[in-house]
Amino acid sequence: MTRAPILSFTDKGIYCAAGDFYVDPWYPVARALITHGHADHARPGMGTYLATDGTLPIMRHRLGDISAESIAYGQVIRIGDAQVSFHPAGHVPGSAQIRIEVGGEIWVASGDYKITDDGLSEPFEPVPCHHFITESTFGLPVFRWAEQATVAAEINTWWSACAAAGKTAFLGAYALGKAQRLLSMLDPDIGPILTHTAVENSNRVLRGQGYTLPATRHASADLIPKNHPGAIVICPPSAMGSTWARRFGPQETGFASGWMAIRGIRRRRAGDRGFVISDHADWEGLLSAIKQTGAENIYVTHGYTDIFNKYLNENGWQSRVIPTQFEGETAGAEEQA
Amino acid sequence: MKRFATLFNAIDQSTKTTVKVAALAAYFTEADDLDRLWTVALFSGRRPKRAVTTTRLREWAAEVAGVPLWLFEDSYAIVGDLAETISLILPATLSGDNRPLSQWINDLRGLADVDEAARKAFVLNAWQRLGGSERFVFNKLITGGFRMGVSQKLMTRALAQATGKSEAELAHRLMGNWHPDTHSWHSLIEAEDASADASRPYPFYLAYGLEQEPQDLGAPSDWRAEWKWDGIRGQLILREGAYFVWSRGEELMTDRFPELARAIDHLPSGTVLDGELLVWQAGADKPASFNALQPRIGRKTVPKKLLSEAPVVLHAYDLLEWQGDDIRDRPFAERRALLEMACVDLPSDAPVKLSPQLAFPDWDRLAEYRRDARDAHAEGLMLKRADSPYLAGRKKGDWWKWKLEPLTIDAVMIYAQSGSGRRANLFTDFTFAVRNGDDFVPFTKAYSGLTDAEFRQITAWVRKNTLQKFGPVRQVTPHHVFEIAFEGIQPSSRHKSGVALRFPRMKRWRKDKPLAEANTLDDLNEMLRIYG
Numbered sequence: 001m002t003r004a005p006i007l008s009f010t011d012k013g014i015y016c017a018a019g020d021f022y023v024d025p026w027y028p029v030a031r032a033l034i035t036h037g038h039a040d041h042a043r044p045g046m047g048t049y050l051a052t053d054g055t056l057p058i059m060r061h062r063l064g065d066i067s068a069e070s071i072a073y074g075q076v077i078r079i080g081d082a083q084v085s086f087h088p089a090g091h092v093p094g095s096a097q098i099r100i101e102v103g104g105e106i107w108v109a110s111g112d113y114k115i116t117d118d119g120l121s122e123p124f125e126p127v128p129c130h131h132f133i134t135e136s137t138f139g140l141p142v143f144r145w146a147e148q149a150t151v152a153a154e155i156n157t158w159w160s161a162c163a164a165a166g167k168t169a170f171l172g173a174y175a176l177g178k179a180q181r182l183l184s185m186l187d188p189d190i191g192p193i194l195t196h197t198a199v200e201n202s203n204r205v206l207r208g209q210g211y212t213l214p215a216t217r218h219a220s221a222d223l224i225p226k227n228h229p230g231a232i233v234i235c236p237p238s239a240m241g242s243t244w245a246r247r248f249g250p251q252e253t254g255f256a257s258g259w260m261a262i263r264g265i266r267r268r269r270a271g272d273r274g275f276v277i278s279d280h281a282d283w284e285g286l287l288s289a290i291k292q293t294g295a296e297n298i299y300v301t302h303g304y305t306d307i308f309n310k311y312l313n314e315n316g317w318q319s320r321v322i323p324t325q326f327e328g329e330t331a332g333a334e335e336q337a
Numbered sequence: 338m339k340r341f342a343t344l345f346n347a348i349d350q351s352t353k354t355t356v357k358v359a360a361l362a363a364y365f366t367e368a369d370d371l372d373r374l375w376t377v378a379l380f381s382g383r384r385p386k387r388a389v390t391t392t393r394l395r396e397w398a399a400e401v402a403g404v405p406l407w408l409f410e411d412s413y414a415i416v417g418d419l420a421e422t423i424s425l426i427l428p429a430t431l432s433g434d435n436r437p438l439s440q441w442i443n444d445l446r447g448l449a450d451v452d453e454a455a456r457k458a459f460v461l462n463a464w465q466r467l468g469g470s471e472r473f474v475f476n477k478l479i480t481g482g483f484r485m486g487v488s489q490k491l492m493t494r495a496l497a498q499a500t501g502k503s504e505a506e507l508a509h510r511l512m513g514n515w516h517p518d519t520h521s522w523h524s525l526i527e528a529e530d531a532s533a534d535a536s537r538p539y540p541f542y543l544a545y546g547l548e549q550e551p552q553d554l555g556a557p558s559d560w561r562a563e564w565k566w567d568g569i570r571g572q573l574i575l576r577e578g579a580y581f582v583w584s585r586g587e588e589l590m591t592d593r594f595p596e597l598a599r600a601i602d603h604l605p606s607g608t609v610l611d612g613e614l615l616v617w618q619a620g621a622d623k624p625a626s627f628n629a630l631q632p633r634i635g636r637k638t639v640p641k642k643l644l645s646e647a648p649v650v651l652h653a654y655d656l657l658e659w660q661g662d663d664i665r666d667r668p669f670a671e672r673r674a675l676l677e678m679a680c681v682d683l684p685s686d687a688p689v690k691l692s693p694q695l696a697f698p699d700w701d702r703l704a705e706y707r708r709d710a711r712d713a714h715a716e717g718l719m720l721k722r723a724d725s726p727y728l729a730g731r732k733k734g735d736w737w738k739w740k741l742e743p744l745t746i747d748a749v750m751i752y753a754q755s756g757s758g759r760r761a762n763l764f765t766d767f768t769f770a771v772r773n774g775d776d777f778v779p780f781t782k783a784y785s786g787l788t789d790a791e792f793r794q795i796t797a798w799v800r801k802n803t804l805q806k807f808g809p810v811r812q813v814t815p816h817h818v819f820e821i822a823f824e825g826i827q828p829s830s831r832h833k834s835g836v837a838l839r840f841p842r843m844k845r846w847r848k849d850k851p852l853a854e855a856n857t858l859d860d861l862n863e864m865l866r867i868y869g
């Protein structure tokens with residue numbers, strides 16, 4: 001007897017018939033379960049949302065007045081015939097993998113994830129399952145992340161050199177997640193830490209939930225740059241080179257992203273420095289996550305899908321590529337999602 | 338190697354010319370003679386003979402990384418650089434090696450004399466001992482291509498800072514056939530009497546495209562004009578009874594153009610000509626089009642038949658050395674007069690011809706010449722100030738090229754492929770088609786011409802409008818119209834459409850044009866009839 005799979009891949013996104021809900025849907029649906037607050041996963045227009053306690057405040061901040069409920073990590077609830085729970089994905093603070101069990105069969109939609117502990121996000125938790133949906137943003141063996149401490153030292157060395165040369169260091173990163181992770185890596189003894197409005201807004205929400213971040217100062221329009229010599233400014237990449245940024249006078253620009261591993265992309269960004277740091281798993285990270293789930297059936301999305309899928313199939317998994325509208329796949333070097 | 342890798346990083350990490358030059362100058366001041374000599378050699382495209390084939394490198398790297406070869410190859414296709422792919426895919430290691438650059442190069446050259454097992458052992462050991470950018474640099478030493486973000490111009494400037502010599506002198510010293518085996522730092526850079534070998538060319542003077550109206554250049558009488566030929570720029574050197582032909586890319590092409598040997602019979606030793614290599618059929622009154630030159634390009638030896646079908650001449654337009662004297666400092670008008678005198682007795686079958694000057698009383702007349710350029714098989718005009726010296730490299734002010742407007746056609750994008758290296762995560766390589774009834778007939782590919790923002794935009798669109806995937810190629814919904822600019826068109830049996838374009842690129846993304854207004858196969862054939 002064959003039966004319909006627990007999760008199916010539809011035009012609107014990942015759908016669970018047993019519970020009549022979607023995971024990270026692309027188009028408006030009645031009920032949406034959201035893995036994390038990045039814009040290509042948490043979209044507006046859903047009837048009702050369910051997300052972790054850590055993610056919901058960010059969603060409310062970004063999506064405004066929505067009908068939503070939140071859930072703690074590990075708490076099991078019933079939706080229709082499905083048992084659902086959320087587990088840390090280690091991607092950004094509050095991010096989750098969603099475990100769905102129907103009639104003893106377990107599926108995990110992992111959203112975006114990384115398996116290294118960044119000291120800020122709740123560390124990735126392997127969830128045993130039969131079917132595992134994985135991203136593959138950096139699903140090539142050329143992507144190998146260095147220890148966070150190594151990259152932190154590179155960034156701090158660069159910042160010190162900028163400060164010594166009388167320049168402001170501008171470090172570009174996505175406003176939610178990456179920016180806060182970078183903040184936690186900075187050595188506040190070097191100088192003042194300033195933040196762009198978009199970053200400071202995320203900071204406020206995360207601090208409100210009890211995440212610890214170093215002291216920052218909002219670089220608003222009335223901040224006087226020369227009163228903050230030797231500063232580093234954390235901002236979205238789009239703000240670099242803007243009128244706002246030019247007020248700071250002599251400056252260097254750095255860019256933090258997994259894509260910076262590739263020299264060609266690093267040079268195309270035309271900043272002064274590229275730092276290789278990502279909130280997505282690297283090649284080894286993806287493989288180890290998949291192994292730890294014990295799943296035999298893998299669904300690859302979001303990235304170097306064809307290549308990663310072929311490798312998995314050659315190495316004993318039943319794997320297939322599923323279509324995606326997640327833009328994080330290659331969103332320039334911005335690596336948003 | 339550490340110092341060289343540090344230099345490499347400093348250059349690679351900065352986009353600012355001043356920072357790069359300062360890093361290079363500091364290196365040229367501090368490094369020992371052999372290392373700095375090799376650095377100059379590497380940055381000017383001279384590399385040690387390849388000790389290991391890239392096929393072996395790929396196999397060994399895949400083996401050490403523990404990945405199947407196809408996965409290595411797929412990764413390479415995305416990264417776009419073999420040396421980089423290898424250094425990224427191998428397990429990280431800490432560097433603990435103090436051998437200087439020249440020592441590494443010598444060891445690599447020594448591999449020519451040992452068997453493959455020993456080569457492999459050497460390479461694998463190096464991969465293990467060299468971390469990060471040192472490993473990348475090591476791989477580059479094997480695979481070549483060290484001109485990374487350091488132009489000859491930039492290196493010459495740094496050398497000038499480090500040695501106190503002028504850039505022009507250094508540029509000349511670095512031209513031609515030298516090698517770290519035949520020269521020392523002293524003989525190449527410092528020695529008073531740079532006893533150059535007979536083949537040493539002069540740096541080419543390169544013009545920028547005209548940005549303003551020619552009227553803004555001043556009085557027409559201050560200027561000289563000639564056709565801008567559509568061939569291969571070349572320098573013909575006649576010294577010590579021998580001849581040498583250099584390309585603009587500093588490639589010695591003497592053996593490819595044996596017909597130029599007869600120049601020795603007609604011009605005295607101690608003559609250096611700047612000109613254009615063009616096919617010129619016996620008895621013709623103008624050169625053949627660029628299409629005729631095509632079969633001669635990239636051919637190291639020339640079969641007799643081809644030599645008679647497509648005979649090449651040097652169309653001379655400048656004289657750099659006369660009677661053994663470097664006359665580049667003299668005004669162009671004076672050099673030109675000497676050139677005309679030298680060419681006055683050339684028989685019509687000599688392999689050197691004088692490129693004519695175009696008389697123009699006013700700028701309007703010159704504009705008329707430009708409009709006729711295609712008929713003359715030229716790609717536009719060259720404007721040279723009468724009193725200009727022959728400078729080294731690309732300089733603004735005295736020389737301008739005033740090219741024809743390119744040909745254009747509005748085409749439909751039907752396939753997309755992602756780029757590599759700089760553009761590894763964008764769709765940048767597109768195939769374009771013309772309409773033929775309800776069909777789309779592909780006729781050209783194009784890669785360049787859009788801004789990064791446009792590439793990002795089209796990338797997002799391609800992802801959502803893919804009809805089918807063929808490996809890395811995606812067939813997309815015919816929807817977007819692009820204006821394709823190109824320099825020439827010719828019949829081709831290798832292309833389905835029956836035509837091949839020269840230098841096709843995307844001039845504009847015609848978001849304003851609906852599909853139905855793209856050009857048709859009939860339009861394309863009409864262009865072939867007129868311009869082919």
Ligand SMILES: [Zn+2]
Nearest residue numbers: 038112336337
């Ligand atoms: Zn994300």
Ligand SMILES: [Zn+2]
Nearest residue numbers: 112326328337
């Ligand atoms: Zn994402």
